[in-house]
Amino acid sequence: MTVIQEFEKHPLAKYLRAERFPHIWCEGCGDGIILHCFVKALDDLAVDIDKFVVVSGIGCIGRAAGYVKCDSFHTTHGRPIALATGIKLANPKLTVAVLSGDGDLFAIGGNHFIHAARRNVDLTVICSNNFNYGMTGGQSGPTTPLDSYTTTTPYGNIEHPFNLVHLAAAAGSVYVARWTVLHVRRLAESIKKALRKKGFKFIEVISPCPEIYGRRNKLGKAIDIMKLYRQISEIRHGYDPAKAEITREKIVVGEFIDIEKPTYGELLQKQFIKIQQKLSEG
Amino acid sequence: MSASRLLTPVVKRKKLADVEWNVIEDFCKGCSFCIEFCPVDALEESDRLNAKGVHPPKLKSEDACIGCGLCETLCPDFAIYLEKKEGKGDKE
Ligand SMILES: Cc1ncc(C[n+]2csc(CCOP(=O)(O)OP(=O)(O)O)c2C)c(N)n1
Ligand code: SF4
Ligand code: SF4
Ligand code: SF4
Ligand SMILES: [Mg+2]
Numbered sequence: 001m002t003v004i005q006e007f008e009k010h011p012l013a014k015y016l017r018a019e020r021f022p023h024i025w026c027e028g029c030g031d032g033i034i035l036h037c038f039v040k041a042l043d044d045l046a047v048d049i050d051k052f053v054v055v056s057g058i059g060c061i062g063r064a065a066g067y068v069k070c071d072s073f074h075t076t077h078g079r080p081i082a083l084a085t086g087i088k089l090a091n092p093k094l095t096v097a098v099l100s101g102d103g104d105l106f107a108i109g110g111n112h113f114i115h116a117a118r119r120n121v122d123l124t125v126i127c128s129n130n131f132n133y134g135m136t137g138g139q140s141g142p143t144t145p146l147d148s149y150t151t152t153t154p155y156g157n158i159e160h161p162f163n164l165v166h167l168a169a170a171a172g173s174v175y176v177a178r179w180t181v182l183h184v185r186r187l188a189e190s191i192k193k194a195l196r197k198k199g200f201k202f203i204e205v206i207s208p209c210p211e212i213y214g215r216r217n218k219l220g221k222a223i224d225i226m227k228l229y230r231q232i233s234e235i236r237h238g239y240d241p242a243k244a245e246i247t248r249e250k251i252v253v254g255e256f257i258d259i260e261k262p263t264y265g266e267l268l269q270k271q272f273i274k275i276q277q278k279l280s281e282g
Numbered sequence: 283m284s285a286s287r288l289l290t291p292v293v294k295r296k297k298l299a300d301v302e303w304n305v306i307e308d309f310c311k312g313c314s315f316c317i318e319f320c321p322v323d324a325l326e327e328s329d330r331l332n333a334k335g336v337h338p339p340k341l342k343s344e345d346a347c348i349g350c351g352l353c354e355t356l357c358p359d360f361a362i363y364l365e366k367k368e369g370k371g372d373k374e
Contacts, residue, residue: 003306003309006306007309007360010306021309021360022311022359023359023360025358026311027311027312027336028311028313032357032358033358037355182356184352184356185355221313223314223318226318
């Protein structure tokens with residue numbers, strides 16, 4: 001039996017392009033766990049894979065689009081939300097999820113993020129936040145913590161980072177949660193909840209990049225980073241996302257926002273009918 | 283308020299599901315998450331070296347696993363999977 005034939009016995013292999021495995025992510029990289037929780041959520045929900053689309057941008061986590069066995073797009077850096085918006089509006093029957101990185105979604109793609117959240121486009125956006133640009137060698141980005149070391153901040157970062165859950169909530173997201181990759185069950189449940197809900201849903205996943213960010217900041221091996229998550233994570237459901245901090249001593253995780261409001265697609269449809277009526281009345 | 287205790291050790295070693303624990307040895311990159319976070323400490327490094335030059339995990343004893351499924355989901359490399367022991371049940 002080849003390794004791929006053996007992999008096909010894995011209960012989640014049916015959602016993955018087995019021939020592309022093993023994946024390219026480094027030892028202990030959190031991206032593998034995010035992908036795992038994601039396909040576990042698809043399996044638990046018995047998602048109709050023919051009506052499901054995954055979009056990602058460029059970055060280590062961006063490879064996820066190439067591993068899922070459904071229609072998927074590995075689009076240009078920073079643009080997955082723009083592309084996903086187009087897919088959803090052109091074919092509202094599809095469920096569209098974006099899996100991308102902190103750099104992709106919040107540096108080059110920051111404007112797409114806030115405006116899709118503001119419009120309440122019906123998308124589930126999952127961000128692998130590893131606090132740096134992993135793929136290009138570990139530059140600092142919009143979530144790099146103050147004083148952290150990266151290739152572009154060799155003397156320590158002097159920029160204040162975004163608090164992604166606060167940003168998402170302020171921009172209008174109807175569902176906002178944060179987990180670490182250690183919280184596998186809660187993360188998978190959160191993804192299920194987001195996929196079942198309408199509107200712009202955002203899940204931040206704190207994810208180790210042991211090879212680059214971890215090494216530069218002397219965080220130890222991947223297992224040490226996971227133990228740190230266990231030690232310093234605090235679950236606070238319903239907590240004010242503005243106060244949901246990430247420091248060296250504490251990572252506040254949980255479900256922070258869960259509200260309802262009309263989606264962009266629904267309002268667009270209504271508007272369309274209204275205009276047609278006006279025109280037919282002359 | 284309380285710190286997250288999602289991985290609190292299970293005191294009772296009660297079987298949650300009757301499963302066969304499998305590892306795709308050549309997928310393992312050796313992060314040791316499975317060994318570290320198994321709630322009943324059922325796993326250890328094997329002596330075998332895989333294609334990547336790491337020691338994949340193995341069960342400490344045949345009945346050590348209680349079938350909770352945590353290692354399967356926590357493995358970043360999809361190297362572990364559980365199979366339900368259906369049909370074989372009566373004989374065992
Ligand atoms: C237009 C454009 N600008 C810059 C790049 C180079 N680039 C590739 S990935 C990346 C950042 C990746 O960081 P992130 O999105 O956090 O993903 P990670 O690799 O950390 O998972 C950058 C700047 C690019 N590919 N295209
Ligand atoms: S560079 Fe970092 S983020 Fe990229 S695969 Fe390696 S550990 Fe993961
Ligand atoms: S399924 Fe994995 S984590 Fe759970 S008891 Fe068995 S070996 Fe341990
Ligand atoms: S979690 Fe997976 S990759 Fe890590 S040591 Fe265990 S089997 Fe190997
Ligand atoms: Mg990143």
